[in-house]
Amino acid sequence: MSEQIDLAEYLFTRLRQLGVESIHGVPGDYNLQALDYIEPAGISWVGNANELNAGYAADGYGRIKGISALITAFGVGELSAINAIGGSYAEMSPVVHIVGTPPLTAQNARICLHHSLGDGNFRIFADMYAKLTVAQANLTDPSTAPSMIDNTLRQCVLQSRPVYIELPTNMVKQKVSARSLKFPLNLSIPHNDEGFEDAEVELILARIYASKQPFIIVDGFTAALGITAEADELVRVTGFPTSTTSFGKGIVNESYPNFHGIYAGEAGKQVYRPWVESCDLILRIGPLSSDVNTYGFTTIPNPKYTIDFHRNSVEIGGTNSFTNVHVKPLLRKILDRIDKSKLPRYDPYPDLGNPRQQLEALTPAKTDGVIDQETFWQRISTFFRSGDIILTETGTPSIGGRDFVLPPQTTLINSGIWLSIGYMLGASQGAALAQRDIIRSVTTTHTLTPENPVTADAPPSSRSSQRTFSGRTILFIGDGSLQMTVQSLSDTIHNKLPLTIFLINNDGYTIERFIHGMKALYNDVQPWNYLHAPIYFGADPNDASYPIVTRRAANWGELFHVIGEKEVQEGKGLTIVEVFMEREDAPDALKKLVASAARRNSGQAPPTETNEEGPVRRGSDEKMIKAAG
Amino acid sequence: MSEQIDLAEYLFTRLRQLGVESIHGVPGDYNLQALDYIEPAGISWVGNANELNAGYAADGYGRIKGISALITAFGVGELSAINAIGGSYAEMSPVVHIVGTPPLTAQNARICLHHSLGDGNFRIFADMYAKLTVAQANLTDPSTAPSMIDNTLRQCVLQSRPVYIELPTNMVKQKVSARSLKFPLNLSIPHNDEGFEDAEVELILARIYASKQPFIIVDGFTAALGITAEADELVRVTGFPTSTTSFGKGIVNESYPNFHGIYAGEAGKQVYRPWVESCDLILRIGPLSSDVNTYGFTTIPNPKYTIDFHRNSVEIGGTNSFTNVHVKPLLRKILDRIDKSKLPRYDPYPDLGNPRQQLEALTPAKTDGVIDQETFWQRISTFFRSGDIILTETGTPSIGGRDFVLPPQTTLINSGIWLSIGYMLGASQGAALAQRDIIRSVTTTHTLTPENPVTADAPPSSRSSQRTFSGRTILFIGDGSLQMTVQSLSDTIHNKLPLTIFLINNDGYTIERFIHGMKALYNDVQPWNYLHAPIYFGADPNDASYPIVTRRAANWGELFHVIGEKEVQEGKGLTIVEVFMEREDAPDALKKLVASAARRNSGQAPPTETNEEGPVRRGSDEKMIKAAG
Known part of the structure; x- marks a missing residue:
């Protein structure tokens, strides 16, 4: 590597060294020049349909891979992703958010540019992001840019939280010293006394x-x-x-x-x-x-x-x-x-x-019985195997999924505080991609079988030292949530990512119904024909390398039949299983949880314990x- | 009206007085209690699939109706909408953004609640919004809440820019004085000296x-x-x-x-x-x-x-x-x-x-000729009639639409600075709804014909004193943009809004191609089967009151045939016309415009004039x- 390289080359080379093999984002004015440097750095461009989904996907990728990157345009692009970054901050996912900003001459002259508020202030959005990121770098000077990048990325990994990098368009091709790239970024934790x-x-x-x-x-x-x-x-x-x-x-x-x-x-x-x-x-x-x-x-x-x-x-x-x-x-x-x-x-x-014994002790489900929230999450556990990545969307899945009985080395992603519905669909795209990137770095032959998952050393920045991967990413999501971010299905198809979705169709925002408004119109959603998604989003039905499987399950018999099918078990392409449940059904734990939330919302204090x-x-x-x- | 009413009743009654007949938003914890007060105040609940689309729609509604309202949940909900509010601020659309926030006891105790960052700080998101709104009210005290609401709404209308109202869940039912509601809100502009x-x-x-x-x-x-x-x-x-x-x-x-x-x-x-x-x-x-x-x-x-x-x-x-x-x-x-x-x-x-003479002087289009960007925008003008609301999305439509030859009393919505792609699809839902609300307030019989548009007095807060409405809302949008916010189609169908969409399918982000990366992969988008949208989003094909019309036009002959069809001309339901254009075709003005943007992005100053x-x-x-x- 020559001593002087373009600033954008430095940035993406460093990201690649840290384990970023794919970058999420949306092209837009002020970031296009930088995008030219992604593929040459050995990184794939995902190309999401919108920025929020890109942000969610980057978050999911980061949770699996230990680091992740997202590129948006200034103003309109970055603001569309800010909710995702808020979640990454609150729940500690390491995402590097790179924003392509207007050229410095224009910023300094405070000119009235598109994607700004027109007030000459180009700092407003960075100021907002300062509340949601642990480090920021505005790359305005080629002599300091490499160390600013390194410091920012280091904070991202060490704190496992998002950081924010502004790359003005005119800085993309500025020459910077490549010297530091000869050494891996120092990510060691300082020694304790x-x-x-x-x-x-x-x-x-x-x-x-x-x-x-x-x-x-x-x-x-x-x-x-x-x-x-x-x-x-x-x-x-x-x-x-x-x-x-x-x-x-x-x-x-x-x-x-x-x-x-x-x-x-x-x-x-x-x-x-x-x-x-x-x-x-x-x-x-x-x-x-x-x-x-x-x-x-x-x-x-x-x-x-x-x-x-x-x-x-x-x-x-x-x-x-x-x-x-x-x-x-x-x-x-x-x-x-x-x-x-x-x-x-x-x-x-x-x-x-013992959860495993409790699962085994369940009364066998009746073939024609309605699929109920109280036992679904236990019974579906027989579908899981070591190395799966499972995601449970906020709502009945996040609460029901607590009853899963998981094999060893299963990764579960569940939201602990941010609870932004729609997140998990984007995150599942990112997680599936992270898994594929990890598997590809270990084997190029892709002969994954249930008996032969892949065990991979984690990248240097990863949160775990070694994980097993089955190749399958499995999402449980409700209808209302899926509607929020449905374009992620297009991103999944576009990148041919293996993803299995159990879509819980219970006709609306059931978790909100339990909080307030069980019969209220505002908790209804438009009933979609969910299984038309692959056709609408342009999946190729004749592509044998990326099979499309859509199924419906309205009772236990249908469900068990579906999850017993070979191609559903393989999960090689996009699989969508629409699972019908009752509109006013929910796991018992959800009912109890929302009762306490309702008390708080009405201004009542939480119950006081008397035991001193x-x-x-x-x-x-x-x-x-x-x-x- | 009794002297003491619930705070939420005050808020929605005032909004209704100002001309808000429909409210956009998404239900979520911390706002559900407030939603109960919407229908009783004589306002319809739209129920959008996500918050960004809700925000865009509210913006579009506000541009037509002179005022608009949006409700989201705290944290996750409001952040998803912030890009839309940024646009409302930059381009002056009067949107009242109401955020359902956690109960004051919880806020004051700084407890670790879902949808917060977990740091006990409940002011972070309001601080962000302060940069994008001209007035804010945090309704924490029943004695001051009515005047705070009134002052905030007054600023929204008078400055024609967004405002931000926080409604803690425990405040929804607090009793406030209803006295001020007997008088319309004073919106008069102070006299000049x-x-x-x-x-x-x-x-x-x-x-x-x-x-x-x-x-x-x-x-x-x-x-x-x-x-x-x-x-x-x-x-x-x-x-x-x-x-x-x-x-x-x-x-x-x-x-x-x-x-x-x-x-x-x-x-x-x-x-x-x-x-x-x-x-x-x-x-x-x-x-x-x-x-x-x-x-x-x-x-x-x-x-x-x-x-x-x-x-x-x-x-x-x-x-x-x-x-x-x-x-x-x-x-x-x-x-x-x-x-x-x-x-x-x-x-x-x-x-x-003279634009009209220039249109008439155009060489007649060849029936089998490819539809070109250079003349499409002029030729399509024969489809328009007085009272139409026309929206042109950022990209080739916004630039091409400058060549439209418009009949009198046509309303055009085009972005002037924010240019957030995806905006226009949401805005078209909001504009179509605003138009329907206005027409319904004038006539309940709905016998609109091309010869008989409706002329309506504008609501007190409206920007124009009188406008004519045809009942038709017509959107021109590219494929990349539509993908951003496609759930708005579901919102449109769910609310049975008349909307005609000319979808310009030119296989990717053409405007970005002209800025940078004509052949770059990052300017491609996943090719969808766009005309499957009504099926996917659950439109009822047998509902005669809301006809679904989907058409393709790959040459001039097909296009003129389609726009000559009676049901396309009526625009009573959802009409989608997929218009195929060349991937690397753009209006001449776009090419010139992006050339100057490219010069700026590379850091070159804009051209200097010599004429003193x-x-x-x-x-x-x-x-x-x-x-x-």
């Missing part, structure tokens, strides 16, 4: 050894913190009873005997909550204490008995709070030093339920405020 | 009388300033040669003999520009001096010879600048006092071309900065 770290490890181990009734809750930020392997190991080594949150589902191996499904507080089984509340030690890994992820704050344990592991801090027992400690090396050291003989043992082991040592009123708990930090 | 105004009128009239070569440019803010009738009268009374900009097209009656089409500066006919540049008086009404609306700033006349009429200021001859003057009463007084005998007369009248008295370099002209003000 050794003595400090040792003291913390000993303190935590002492609390673990001294506990009589320990419990582990693995939450969703675990993945973004890059400690999936450590969390899994902790669960395996200690043998402590373990649950996940809905946001954290899929991170630990659900086939462990000490895994007990999702702990759902007041929305869950009655036996479970009193037991958790009597625990004397609860380890929470990567917690997100949002209302929906904690079932109205009812799963947040007494801080006195809790150790929370955040990215750069650990809170111990509600009293000690260690900041400036990097959790990954800390957890590693705990695992290296743990003395299994000192661990408390349950005798007898508590009866917290138990959970206190969480509505004003400091922890909730910092939950996403 | 009489003496001051008289002096200005005399000064302007003196300049007019003294001129030898006067010229009028009617621009697009004229409509938003509520001076459409005055502008039209000025053109008619003076008989001065008149042009519009592309943003202002349709505002004045194009059948006047002194109307000469769009003045396109360097992108236009060569004879025109030198003539304009030798004018000694140019009256610009409601100017927007953006790059695209001024053909790269080449139509901005020498300030020395220009009088610019803005909303609250008049700039005379580049020296006098009167602020704090309301343009509507000022223009009215000028028209009342004008002495026709003192007006300069052209002898001979200059040869600036003529237009100077516009790239740093102060006027451009203030253009949207």
Whole structure:
């Protein structure tokens, strides 16, 4: 590589080094010149139908691949994507948002350009994005641009949150030094102070050894913190009873005997909550204490008995709070030093339920029986296999999906706080593409079978060290949500991405019906002929390399027949299964969850606990405020 | 009406009084309770498939109806619509954006709620919107809420720009005083200082009388300033040669003999520009001096010879600048006092071309000839009739549509600065609905015929005093744009809105191809089967009250046949005509326009004029900065 290269070449080469193999976005004036540099850098251009979907897809890609990039035009383009970036920020997905901006001469002269507000202010949109990104770079100077790019990308990966890069059109071809590209970007986490770290490890181990009734809750930020392997190991080594949150589902191996499904507080089984509340030690890994992820704050344990592991801090027992400690090396050291003989043992082991056994104990479904929300999510689990990426859209899928019984090495994407409906369709396109990019980097022959998934080393920036991939991406989504972002189906077809969609057709916004307005017209949606999508969006029915499969299932018999079909199981092309459910049916947990939301919306405070040592009123708990930090 | 009513009832009753008969938006947690109050207030709920489309539709509704309302949920909902509101701000469409926010107890306790970033900050999104709205109200106190609502709505109408209202869920049912509702909201423009105004009128009239070569440019803010009738009268009374900009097209009656089409500066006919540049008086009404609306700033006349009429200021001859003057009463007084005998007369009248004669002089199209961009926009004009609302999407339609030859009382919507592709599909849904709402308020029998359009008094907040409506809304849009916001078709069908779409299928982003990357893959789009849309989106083919018509036109013969069909001419239901054009074809003006944009993007300054008295370099002209003000 020559010493001087074009600025855009620098940017895309660096992104490629970090693992970006495909870039999402929409072409537009002010970014077209930059797009010329994508393919030469060894990156594919996705070309989404609109920016919001591109942003959602980039978010999904980032959650699988550990880094992602999105390109939009200035003003109109970037604002259309801002909701997606808000979600990436709130839920920690590492997305590099590159905005093609007007040339600097025009910006400096404050001229009245299209895609601006006409007031000469070209900083407005960057200012908005400053609230939703952890680093920004405005590439106005060739001498500083490479280091600005490097610093910004580093923050994206290390904080696993979106960053924002402005690339003025006239800067695209400016020459910059290529020297730094000879070395990979330094993504190492700074070392913890050794003595400090040792003291913390000993303190935590002492609390673990001294506990009589320990419990582990693995939450969703675990993945973004890059400690999936450590969390899994902790669960395996200690043998402590373990649950996940809905946001954290899929991170630990659900086939462990000490895994007990999702702990759902007041929305869950009655036996479970009193037991958790009597625990004397609860380890929470990567917690997100949002209302929906904690079932109205009812799963947040007494801080006195809790150790929370955040990215750069650990809170111990509600009293000690260690900041400036990097959790990954800390957890590693705990695992290296743990003395299994000192661990408390349950005798007898508590009866917290076993999701796999519960699934097996279900009464067999009647062939002509209506598909019900209460058991669908358990029964569909037989369709899953190791290496699948499964996405559950906000609504009945996100809540129902908590009952999935997952094979090991299944990746689940569920929203923990942002809950933007429509997101999952875009994210599924991005996740399917990330999976394909990973598989292609391992094998070019594509002979994936259920017995032969691919295990890949993650790219340098990825949140997990190794994952298994089946090639299948499976989305569960409701009709109202799918309508939000339906163009993502076109993007999926255009890029020939394998995607299996279970479209829950229950005639409207069912989750909103339960919150308010069960029969209200405003919770209706226009009834589409959903299975016409491949024809409308121009899928080629004669392309054997990308089979199109559309099916309907209105009762259990039809559903089981469909998921037993060979081509549905393979999931090589686009598969859409329209599953009909009752309009006013919902999982029991959803009903309980929205009841508590309804109380809050009416201005009523959340229920107050009376047990002095138990959970206190969480509505004003400091922890909730910092939950996403 | 009782003295105390629910806050939400107050809000929607006031909106109804102002002329809001339909509200766009998407239901979601934090706004559902408020939606219950819409139908009882006599307003229809549209129920859009997503928020961006809802925002675009609200913008289109506002441009026709003089006011519009949009409801979204907090966070995810409002951010998805923010690009639309940016456009409403930049191009002056009066949209009331109501956001359902979390209950105040939760906001004040800063709890970690879904749809927030989880950091306890509930002000972030309102702060973003502050940059794009002219007034905001956070309804936290029942005693001040009515006056806050009134003040906010007043600013929306008077400034013709978006406002932002936060309605916390717990406030929806709070009791407020209904007293103010007995009186219509005061929307009167404050009187100008009489003496001051008289002096200005005399000064302007003196300049007019003294001129030898006067010229009028009617621009697009004229409509938003509520001076459409005055502008039209000025053109008619003076008989001065008149042009519009592309943003202002349709505002004045194009059948006047002194109307000469769009003045396109360097992108236009060569004879025109030198003539304009030798004018000694140019009256610009409601100017927007953006790059695209001024053909790269080449139509901005020498300030020395220009009088610019803005909303609250008049700039005379580049020296006098009167602020704090309301343009509507000022223009009215000028028209009342004008002495026709003192007006300069052209002898001979200059040869600036007559668009109607140019259309008639075109060589007849060959039946089997390819439909070309250079003449399509003129030839299609025979389809239009008085009372039509026509929308031209950014891309070849917006530029080609400048060649339309419009009958009197045709409304054209074209973007002047924001140019967000996809906008027009949403806006056409909103415009069609606004038109139906207006027609229904005049007649309930709906026997519109070409010979019998409806003439309606505008609602109190409307920008024009009286308009004629044919019942037809006609959209011209390219394939890439339609894909952006295609769910708007579902919204159109769901609400059974009459809409005629000419879909220009030219296989990708043609306007971008001309800017950069003629053959680049990133300017391709997935080829859809566009005419399958009604089936996919669930239109009922057996509903005689809402006929579905889909047609293809690949040559002139087919096109003329289609537009001659009775049901296409009626435009009673959804009509989609897919018009095939060449991928690399574009109107001549587009080629010229993008050439100047390309020069700017590469960092080259716009061309410098040498004529000392003529237009100077516009790239740093102060006027451009203030253009949207």
